[in-house]
Amino acid sequence: MRRLVESTTNETGMAKLSNPTPADVERYRQNYIVEMDGIALYRSMAAAERDTQRAAIFEKLAQNEERHAQRWAKLIQSGGGSVPKHKPSARVRLLGWLARQFGTRRVVPIISSMEARDEAGYMRQPEAAGLPAEERAHSRTLLAMEGKTSGQDSIAGAERWHTTATGGGLRAAVFGINDGLLSNFSLVMGFAGAEAKSEYIILAGVAGLLAGSFSMAAGEYVSVRAQREVFEQQIAIEKEELEMSPREEEEELSLIYQAKGIPEHEASRLANRIIQNPKTAIDTLAREELGLDPAGLGSPWTAAMSSFVAFVLGAFVPVAPYLLTSGTKAWIASASLSFCALFSVGAVLSIFTARGPLPSGARMLAIGLSVSAITYSVGWLLGVSVG
Numbered sequence: 001m002r003r004l005v006e007s008t009t010n011e012t013g014m015a016k017l018s019n020p021t022p023a024d025v026e027r028y029r030q031n032y033i034v035e036m037d038g039i040a041l042y043r044s045m046a047a048a049e050r051d052t053q054r055a056a057i058f059e060k061l062a063q064n065e066e067r068h069a070q071r072w073a074k075l076i077q078s079g080g081g082s083v084p085k086h087k088p089s090a091r092v093r094l095l096g097w098l099a100r101q102f103g104t105r106r107v108v109p110i111i112s113s114m115e116a117r118d119e120a121g122y123m124r125q126p127e128a129a130g131l132p133a134e135e136r137a138h139s140r141t142l143l144a145m146e147g148k149t150s151g152q153d154s155i156a157g158a159e160r161w162h163t164t165a166t167g168g169g170l171r172a173a174v175f176g177i178n179d180g181l182l183s184n185f186s187l188v189m190g191f192a193g194a195e196a197k198s199e200y201i202i203l204a205g206v207a208g209l210l211a212g213s214f215s216m217a218a219g220e221y222v223s224v225r226a227q228r229e230v231f232e233q234q235i236a237i238e239k240e241e242l243e244m245s246p247r248e249e250e251e252e253l254s255l256i257y258q259a260k261g262i263p264e265h266e267a268s269r270l271a272n273r274i275i276q277n278p279k280t281a282i283d284t285l286a287r288e289e290l291g292l293d294p295a296g297l298g299s300p301w302t303a304a305m306s307s308f309v310a311f312v313l314g315a316f317v318p319v320a321p322y323l324l325t326s327g328t329k330a331w332i333a334s335a336s337l338s339f340c341a342l343f344s345v346g347a348v349l350s351i352f353t354a355r356g357p358l359p360s361g362a363r364m365l366a367i368g369l370s371v372s373a374i375t376y377s378v379g380w381l382l383g384v385s386v387g
Contacts, residue, residue: 020079027125028075029084034121035069036086038062041111044096049104054145057258058104060251061138067248068131075127108142115139137252144259172220172307178345179216180314182368184208185338186375188318192334193379198326205319212315217308225300238285242278249285250275317341335372342368 020028042062049055073083088096099107115138122128122135187208191201242249250271257267275281321333346364347357 020075025076025079025081028072028079028127029081031122031125031128032069032072032076033084033086035065035072037089037092038065039069040086040088041092041095044092045099045104045107045111048096048099053258053264054104056264057141057145057255060255061141064134064138064248064251068134071127071131108145112139112142115142134248134252137256141252141255141259144256172216172224172303173310174349176213176216176220176307176310177314178349178364180209180212180311181317181338181341181345182314182371183212184315185318185334185342185368186371188322188334189372190375190379192331193376194382195380198322198330201330202319202322205315205322209312209315209319213308213311216311217304220307221300221304224298224303228298228300235282235286239282242275242281242285246275246281249281253285314341314345338372339365339368 039062042058042065046055046058046062049058076083095107095110115135122131184205188201188205191204196204250268253274254264254267254271257270258264262270274284318334318338321330321337324330325333343361343365345361347361349360349364
């Protein structure tokens with residue numbers, strides 16, 4: 001019989017199960033060991049680091065992990081268990097040795113990925129309330145120490161168009177016109193290869209246009225809506241954590257700024273000033289810890305409409321000649337227009353990439369040629385077979 005989980009919150013804001021089972025206590029013990037490994041690892045990194053500012057950051061990360069370990073120790077004891085004696089794991093000892101031999105910068109990316117795994121492991125544990133965000137902040141602090149950022153910061157910071165892409169508008173339009181053009185051109189070429197009558201090709205093209213455009217719009221709406229809900233939930237959790245433990249959030253923010261090269265006293269002062277204003281604090285924490293822009297989460301309706309209109313425009317190109325003529329003339333005109341459109345779409349996409357317009361357009365044209373040749377051949381073979 002499945003156990004019903006009830007949780008309570010003590011005076012420190014830490015959630016705990018009302019009646020922890022031996023399995024729960026064992027889970028607490030495993031979490032405690034993970035946090036103790038983190039303490040040992042950060043302390044070894046601090047000892048191996050020659051830069052005093054970076055060493056101080058590692059030491060503060062170790063202190064944060066100590067707070068986490070104390071939480072699990074209390075839960076173990078409240079469940080009637082005994083806190084295990086800890087000995088650093090082989091992985092921790094190996095990473096410490098690598099840091100001493102080759103420098104901490106070689107090891108930081110590995111630790112960052114470990115923090116990300118810890119965050120995922122805590123997501124479904126009610127007693128770990130607040131810890132996923134802290135582990136995420138640790139990971140971002142380590143990324144900042146590498147001179148890197150993640151999420152929106154890595155792309156949107158340099159490419160403003162991609163901020164719109166997060167909202168779904170521009171990204172949906174780009175994918176919509178590309179998919180509409182390529183898919184309907186392939187469909188039309190398939191029917192043309194089967195030597196179908198122009199009426200049938202028009203029917204197939206219009207059906208493909210309608211089916212594809214509504215499908216793309218619905219898919220974009222669901223995708224952006226789900227993404228927005230996830231982001232809103234993360235921001236709501238960050239807001240709740242700020243209200244419950246502003247001091248801890250201030251420390252996490254200060255660490256991130258220190259990892260970016262700001263002196264400790266300036267980073268602490270800046271974090272303190274930001275936390276004093278709740279609205280500014282939420283906005284900053286969302287950007288620095290989550291990599292999100294609260295004002296740019298995107299509209300699912302904008303994404304859906306952009307995708308729909310763009311798909312219709314792209315899908316109409318290969319069908320248009322069949323509305324004016326038929327036979328070989330329509331086929332040649334459809335292929336010529338579609339090839340020009342494919343090259344143009346590829347060239348326009350080069351605005352958002354590092355590739356030049358000619359290589360980008362040529363690549364898109366090559367893809368269109370390959371796909372249309374395949375569908376035309378399949379249509380021809382099927383047409384011969386049916387005939």
